[in-house]
Amino acid sequence: MSGAATDGAPAFKVIAFYTGKSDLAHISFVHEANRWFPTMAAKHHFSYEATDDWGKLNASFLAGYRVVLFLDTRPEDPAQRAAFRDYMEHGGAWLGFHFAAFALTxxxxxxxxxxxxxxxxxxxxxxxxxxxxxxxxxRVVTPGHPATRGLPATFASAPNEWYRWEKDLRTNPSIQILLAIDAASFPLGTGPKPHEIWHEGYYPVAWTNRNYRMIYVNMGHNDMDYEHRTNRELSSTFASEAQSKFILQALLWLGGRTP
Structure with a gap:
């Protein structure tokens, strides 16, 4: 487990769960996140810990933390899933990244x-x-939300692999979309497969569910040099100043602070 100490009692405590065993791009993000969040914790007076022990996803352990992060995957064990649902339904807060929302049958x-x-x-x-x-x-879809406060109307993200989803979140009254891909992005992606390049459409990339204290962000997949087999990191998720500001403000809001 890793963490960052702050002067005095932290305003809130964050626990990040990760697996870090599949896909080098996701592992790269996990390592980067576990460097960046402790730095933010020291500056903004919260505490940050990270663990790959999903067995700690239980009621007694979660009771000590205000915000839970899923950096790359979701829990698979039924007891862990039940503990997380109970945590969220009783006032817990959650920030999830990229692959944490992946599911495909x-x-x-x-x-x-x-x-x-x-x-x-x-x-x-x-x-x-x-x-x-x-x-x-x-594009900032909801400029009045604390997580998007002070952001420009549009901004350039860090490089990422962008996901498309089964359901249209715009039709769900519980969902509040915070950020979406702006049409200026198209064509988005370089292929080589044609379906890997988007030319049109509506793609939300960050949203919250009004029934819970949560935010999901699609970011969290760094560009890697797979082609030359060096597996070198070619990008950083926290390289975009505006995107990093959004992630930090999202976390502060989840922790009960007004950014």
């Missing part, structure tokens, strides 16, 4: 958790993604 991560994917996230199954990881122009 059939795959190694099937859609076998209806509450999480259909009700909590509202997105349903994963459908497709752009490739390669590229920067997008993001």
């Amino acid at each position: 059939p795959s190694a991560f099937p859609q076998n958790w209806d509450w999480y994917h259909d009700q909590f996230l509202g997105s349903g199954q994963y459908v497709s993604n752009t490739w390669r990881p590229t920067s997008a122009v993001l």
Whole structure:
């Protein structure tokens, strides 16, 4: 477990869960997040810890934390899933990244958790993604939300692999979309497969569910040098100043602070 100490009692405590075993781009993000969040914790007076022990996802452990992060995956054990649902339904807060919302049947991560994917996230199954990881122009959809306060109307994201979802979040009254891909981004992706390049459409990339204290962000997949087999990191999720401001403000809001 890693963490960052702050002077005096922290305003709130954050626990980040991760797996860090599949897909080098996700592992790269996990390592980056576990460097960036402690730095933010020291500056903004909260505490940050991270663990790959999903067995700690239980009621007694979660009771010590104001905000839970899923950096790359979701819990698979039924008891852990039940503990997380109970935590969220009784006032807990959550920030999830990229692959934490992935579900596809059939795959190694099937859609076998209806509450999480259909009700909590509202997105349903994963459908497709752009490739390669590229920067997008993001539009602030809800400028009045604390997480988007002070952001420009549009801004350039860090490179990312962008997901498309089964369900149209615009039709769900519980979902409040915070950021979406702006049309200026198109064509988005470089292929080589034609379906990996988006030319039109509406794609939310960050949203909250009004019934819970939560925010999901689609960011969290760094660009990697797979082609030359060096596996070198080619991008950083926290390289975009505006995007990083959004992530920090989202976390502060979840922790009960007004950014």
